[in-house]
Amino acid sequence: MSSVSIIGAGLSRFGRQPGVSGRQMALHAIHAALTDAGIGWPDVQVAFGGSDGSGLADTLVADLGLTGIPFTNVKNGCATGGSALVAAVNAIRSGAADVALAVGFDKHPRGAFDPRPEDWGLPAGYGEAGLMVTTQFFAIKIARYMREHGISERTLARVAAKSFRNGSISPNAWRREALSEAEIAGAPMVNDPLTQYMFCSPGEGGAAIVVASAAAAERLGGRPVRLRSVATRTRGFGSFEVFAPSIQGGGTPSSVSTDAARAAFESAGVGPGDIDVAQLQDTEAGAEVMHLAECGFCEHGEQEEWILRGETDLGGRLPVNTDGGCIANGEPIGASGLRQVHEVVTQLRGEAGERQVPGAPRLGFTHVYGAPGISACTVLEAVR
Structure with missing residues (x-):
């Protein structure tokens, strides 16, 4: 399989930006x-991108330049950015292009997401019963998981405190004030056991990644990061996902995150134990806890001890969500997956400043998860 490198990564500020549109953030x-890659827009041969509610990505050419390249719109929930990256990588691997762009962006209004059940293949009564409220789903899922695996509520507060702590030293983050475990645990309850500060918020932001073939990366020089693998998966039978009306079948529910992570690791030829820094979807604190095990980094139930020992902190065995994740950055749906990739690229280059993971990390991993049960994962490698 032909080698693909990330040669450029760009990010807007995240969080409320009055007067700045989603398009402008993109x-x-x-x-x-493009500046990071040392190229101009005319050098990009194909592009893929999207947002959940801030317009069509292909119309950005009106501002970027009418160069006539193929530009495909992508809309795949929280995996929009990851799916755009998959498409860009496949364009390079197929030989259709030497330089490709993936972009994701969104500008969500205040308040919770308001999806319609009809758009997700569900009857109207599902929404009328309140089951389209995502905070309820995540609370139900983590409460069940905590009972089964002995995870305490204090662990949720610890995860969120780490996210706010990392966000406080991440210049593009939305939430840049550290909060204590006590403040997080004592915040108003949204859906038991998750308090206000254990959730991310619908947000605003844009992220973009430029990928190139081995020949183009060598020609352009710069600071490439090798993309060892990228994989997306949809839910399988027996999964328990956002907007899932029930758990199908019997036994332990399957996990789309496990499927996507396994595919990414197999394609990269490495395992979870080889990863030096990771970004895991943290729509709320419980999601990070579950995804640690679902992506293979520890056994189910080991998270309590891992987090107590600080293994996921900046100086720990596996630093997770070093930029504060969704909890500190919010979730502009189209941008989140590519924000994760931007952060790992920054870490592998050794350019993360105060939040830099020590020891010159060599391998990084990203994982995004969203409705109605879709996951995208990458494995990235530093080029020394």
Whole structure:
């Protein structure tokens, strides 16, 4: 399989930005990625991108330049950015292009997401019963998991405190004030056992990644990061996912995150134990806990001890969500997956400043998860 490298990564600020549109955030991220790659828009041969509610990505050419390249819109829930990256990588691997762009962006209004059940293949009564409220789903899922695996509520507060702590030293993060475990645990309850500060919020932001073939990366120089693998998966039978009306079958529910992570590791030829820094979807604190095990980094139930010992902190065995994740950055749906990739690229280059993982990390991993049960994962490698 032909080698693909990330040669440019760009990010807008995340969080509320009055007067700045989602399109403008996307353009900022694209220009930053192009500058990082040392190229201009005319050098990009194909592009893929999307948002959940801030417009069509292909129309960005009106501002970027009418170069006539193929630009495909992607809309795949929280995996929009990851899916755009998969498409860009496949364009390189197929020989259709030497330089490709993936972009994701969104600008969500205040308040919770308001999906319609009809759009997700569900009857209207599912929404009328309140089951389209995602905070309820995540609370039900983590409460069940905690009972089965002996995870305490204090662990949820510890995870969120780490996220706010990392966000406080991440210049593009939305939430840049550290909060204590006591403040997080004592915040208003949203859906038991998850308090207000254990959740991310619908947010605003843009992220862009430029990928290139081995020949183009060598020609352009710069600071490439090798993309060892990228994989997406949808839910299988027996899974318990956002907007899932029930758990199908018997036994332990399957996990789309496990399927996507396994595919990414197998394609990369490495295992979870080889990873030096990771980004895991943390729509709420419980999601990070579950995804640690679902992606293969520890056994189910080991998270309590891992987190107590600080293994997922910046100086721990596996630093997780070093930029504060979704909890500190919010979740602009189209941008989240590519924000994760941007952060791992920054870490592998040794350019993360105060939040830099020590010891010159060599391998990084990203994982995004969203409705109605879709996951995208990458394995990235530093080029020394």
